[in-house]
Amino acid sequence: MKRMLKTAILSSALMMGVGLTGPATAQDESVYIPNLAYRTGPFAATGTPLMNGQRDYITLLNERDGGLNGVKLEYDECETGYNTEKGVECYEKTKARAVVTQPWSTGITLQVLPKSNVDKIPILAPGYGFSPMADGKVFQWAYNPPSSYWDGASMILKNISDGNLDSLKDKKIAFLHLDHPFGKEPLPLLEVLAEKHGFELVPIPVGLTEMQNQSAQWLQIRRERPDFVVMWGWGAMNAGAITEAVKTKYPMDQFVGVWWSGHDGDLKLVGEQGKGYRSISWSVPNSESPLMADIKQYVVDAGKSQINQSEGEFDSVFYQRGLMISVILVEGIKAAQDEFDVRSPSPEQLRWGLENIKLDEARLKELGAEGMLVPFSTSCSNHTGHGGGWMLQWDGAKFVKASDLLTPDRAEIEPLEAEKAKEYAEANAPWPVNEECSM
Known part of the structure; x- marks a missing residue:
């Protein structure tokens, strides 16, 4: 392959050098x-x-x-x-x-x-x-x-449970998600894992027209008092959620997002107040x-x-x-x-x-x-x-790698x-x- 390419490139260069015209080179x-x-x-x-x-x-x-x-x-x-x-x-x-x-x-x-x-x-x-x-x-x-996405949901749960999903038993996890096929994608796996490991999953959808004003969703989060908020957000929804979390004083180290919810610009809006927020990521x-x-x-x-x-x-x-x-x-x-x-x-x-x-x-x-x-x-x-992926964490000014490589539980996901x-x-x-x- 390499020999063929070198020959083709050389031939093309020679033709261009003498100014020949004709079929495409x-x-x-x-x-x-x-x-x-x-x-x-x-x-x-x-x-x-x-x-x-x-x-x-x-x-x-x-x-x-x-x-x-x-x-x-x-x-x-x-x-x-x-x-x-x-x-x-x-x-x-x-x-x-x-x-x-x-x-x-x-x-x-x-x-x-x-x-x-x-x-x-x-x-x-x-x-x-x-x-x-x-x-x-x-x-x-x-x-x-x-x-x-199912890999991502698995890795998030593995991280917040320190590798033991049974430790989430009787805990409450709010799933704040865009009311769109993207946001609903992890639900089948999360529902299976909630039933198996005994945690309560509270889906909280955010409509496309509600992305920048999530007061109703965060009022529900305040009432539910979840142990963790997992966010499947995108675009303006992320900025709206992070701003509301700061406003309601939700513990940022209990707030975790998918890789599309780890945008620097959204966290820069709150700066130091966003310190501790995490996002699973397959890139660093x-x-x-x-x-x-x-x-x-x-x-x-x-x-x-x-x-x-x-x-x-x-x-x-x-x-x-x-x-x-x-x-x-x-x-x-x-x-x-x-x-x-x-x-x-x-x-x-x-x-x-x-x-x-x-x-x-x-x-x-x-x-x-x-x-x-x-x-x-x-x-x-x-x-x-x-x-797999790593956890990125907001340090108040930028995202930094905050975990070793995480891998999804494929035995749970493959069936x-x-x-x-x-x-x-x-x-x-x-x-x-x-x-x-x-x-």
Whole structure:
């Protein structure tokens, strides 16, 4: 593969040097990777740094390396405003050339999921989407590495119980969540674990129109006096909840969020008063890493980034998580290039690449991103990787890593994944299953 690429690049360069014209050269090839982005609407404050990170990693490869194995990566955004209907429109608009689709919403993912078997385009939903998508035998075209929502819920409970969920018996856990498919996603697992381990689960939904004014929800929390509040929030909901928690003097060290509820900007609103708040995360920012040095040199300082440097976006959790999301995608593309000896993989070839990712510690170090992403690998039957995560804690000014690597209780989760995957396939019959997948 490497020999073929070097030959193709040299030939292309020679042709350009003598000014030849004619059919497109290898340099004109590209890999089209659209993103169903949301830089507008109620979730823009959290969506924007994530999209900036995704864009900047692709820009880095194009600027520093001339692309991936000599092929330019064509990053494109279609604005959805986090609206499911607009998201489906963006999917239809971009699918003709797309090698992958990135829905960026659990609601959009659920709408696109049935189309995947027909259109044969991989769905990449890192850390979000429908948790049973981990079952690659049933969901052949969908991927949600490196950890699913059910993995995240399991790790949160493991952390607040010091590794023994039976210690939560007779305790009360409020589940403050966005009243949206995203917010409801962990409920099936939480309900099973509450019954098994004897804790009381109190679901408290937050409507889309209530995100910035949660007085009713926090009045209920004051009445319920829960031992912990677990938040499945996004966008403006997070800022509203954190502000209300401070206002009502809820103990911040008993307040824990999913990885999408760990946005620096939300905690900066309350500063020192937010000290102790935690968020599970499968990524950790490290602005001193070799990767970030290259991002600064080739992208930010070169004026090719859209980040807001005055607000410290470069150092933020979400910007650097966006970088890691593109790292995951690019590793899948690279795996497909190497396996099929091609420059621009087809969607079906990328499907193979995404289920043959091996982002171990050695590879992350090679990429200059050591410690910035949980190590994980995928397979035809395991489309998530289940790499685990760390607790990040707000120290009054920034998020810092506050735990060793946490791992989900897969023995608890796998039976539920299998059950819900089977239910989904039966409800959407005829649904093709990959019977050849054995590992």
